[in-house]
Amino acid sequence: QSALTQPPSVSATPGQKVTVSCSGSTSNIGKNYVSWYQQLPEVAPKLLIYDNIKRPSGIPDRFSGSKSGTSATLGITGLQIGDEGTYHCATWDTSLSVWVFGEGTRLTVL
Amino acid sequence: QLQLRESGPGLVKPWETLSLTCNVSGVSVSSRSYYWGWMRQSPGKGLDWIGVIYYKGDTFYNPTLKRRVTIFVDKSKNQFFLNLTSVTAADSGVYFCTRPWDIGSWFDPWGQGTLVTVSS
Numbered sequence: 001q002s003a004l005t006q007p008p009s010v011s012a013t014p015g016q017k018v019t020v021s022c023s024g025s026t027s028n029i030g031k032n033y034v035s036w037y038q039q040l041p042e043v044a045p046k047l048l049i050y051d052n053i054k055r056p057s058g059i060p061d062r063f064s065g066s067k068s069g070t071s072a073t074l075g076i077t078g079l080q081i082g083d084e085g086t087y088h089c090a091t092w093d094t095s096l097s098v099w100v101f102g103e104g105t106r107l108t109v110l
Numbered sequence: 111q112l113q114l115r116e117s118g119p120g121l122v123k124p125w126e127t128l129s130l131t132c133n134v135s136g137v138s139v140s141s142r143s144y145y146w147g148w149m150r151q152s153p154g155k156g157l158d159w160i161g162v163i164y165y166k167g168d169t170f171y172n173p174t175l176k177r178r179v180t181i182f183v184d185k186s187k188n189q190f191f192l193n194l195t196s197v198t199a200a201d202s203g204v205y206f207c208t209r210p211w212d213i214g215s216w217f218d219p220w221g222q223g224t225l226v227t228v229s230s
Contacts, residue, residue: 035216050216092214099159
């Protein structure tokens, strides 16, 4: 069982917006920055969001991150077929001194 | 541009040692303030952090794996390595090398991953 809780799956149609939630605790999300990773089928994870809200260069502004209390959210607007894959949240757990991840959320673009 | 690529045996026998190599290109593995790390992903599961090594050689391991893990660097080959001893089927999965930007921060980039199966 992961320290961070994500919904197993979300789905939407092309062009729509979708959000992926990531719920943690006061010792992880509540105290530390959250990062998000996109893992397309058969491909390595790719950094999408870091420090809760920042996008690395090359990541389109269709992707956004937010954090409130012990939860974080990834938003994707203008959904494309190519966005289908699994999205992982991650942060540091101050009490355990480990990085913790969610189980991943599978995005289906119908 | 920093690129990482894992290599190693795809099949390891139970109770033996899993040894993986991460080849680093585009930057020196001994670059100041750089960390290097290993992750894994069990089939159908999320990502797990295994451990990291600082450019000075300091290591930080996941407590659940600490007794079995060693990460080290070969500066002459610009590579870093993972050894995981006494493996069982639970250690099967895809192993990734990556660069953590600091302890507690994000990971970027990632290698393409290498599949390891523990089986006799």
